[in-house]
Amino acid sequence: MKPLRIAVLWGFGLLLLTALAGAQSAEDWYRQGFEHSLQENSPAAIQAYRNALDLRLDWAEAHHALGTLLFRSGQGPQAIAQFRMAARAYARRQDAQAVTNLGIIRRNLKQAYRELGLDPKDFEQIESIPGLPTAPKWRTAGTGFLAGAQGTVLTSNHAVKDAQKIRIRLTDGSTHPARLKKSFMVYDVAVLEMQPSGPVSLKRLSLGDSSLMKKGDPVYALNDPQSADSRNGNLLAVNALESNKIIFHVGIPAGPGDSGGPLFNHKGEVVGMLLTREDIQKIFLRMKPVPENTSFAIKSDYLRQTLKRVSRSGETSPSGHPATGSLAALTEVIASGTVTIEVSP
DSSP states (O other): OOOOOOOOOOOOGGGGGSOSTTOOSHHHHHHHHHHHHHTTOHHHHHHHHHHHHHHOTTOHHHHHHHHHHHHHTTOHHHHHHHHHHHHHHHHTOOSHHHHHHHHHHHHHHHHHHHHHTOOHHHHHHHTTSTTSOOOOOOEEEEEEEEOSSTTEEEEEGGGTTTOSEEEEEOTTSOEEEEEEEEEEGGGTEEEEEEOOSSOOOOOOOOBOOGGGOOTTOEEEEESOTTSOOEEEEEEEESSSBTTBOSEEEESSOOOGGGTTOEEEOTTSOEEEEEEOHHHHHHHSTTOOOOOTTOEEEEEHHHHHHHHHHHOSSOOOSOSSOOOOSOHHHHHHHHHHTEEEEEEEO
């Protein structure tokens, strides 16, 4: 196989000034890959680029660079898989460099197909060969919300406990990798840590004092984590179980996708984390039948203690005051700090 000449506009020359040790972000791994490739250490460079793509799957330049190294290493089909993913990622962008690189990658693909005796239709079948890189399949697992230290997300533990990968979808549609920081299985609570690949604006929600809530108090929940619509109800019981003071019983219906979402009061404070009827019956196997069109919520006081246990800084809620204004305004604030939890099995 003749060596393939690849012209890649790296655009990351200044990043070489950063030390190679202790890489954690996608950018760190990309820098390592670039440096290793300059040193002609292809195995280390290939692994570094793969690590970068584990954290940021849609990075066109990383796919392009990885494909280049794979082709030079004699791994033609795997290289083409990376080139194809790079082409799709470049095509979604509008910047001048992406347009230029898209032209380059198309020429790379044309040459690679010719040297391997393939055409694009042939390769659609080759992509199904075991071992070739494929994009993970994501599914919506539940809802969560931002609270405590920057980038911390609270959600239900059952939504993420068996996931190989976790990502957070913000209300603007962007997705960001996350890791499970701590799980509290007794009450089905999980604390996630977002790992954004770049600057991102995060709206943390304020945790209220659940001990002030009384039976009959009005409470609210979002209809959908990606919208600013809400539904309302009342506290049916301050303590859902006589022997347990951690869980509210709430007169708001909730489905599987609502688990982990915020329950908030008329001040725009989060006073609980929603659990469905099915969730609570799994936690307390001997619990009596639960009325329909109701749900439950883990109290904010317990959530605050949970955050304190996992936070090194001790930060458990954002500074400032709860939101004020109409219900519509409060709902919009709550929605801005609510996220969708997506997992890859």
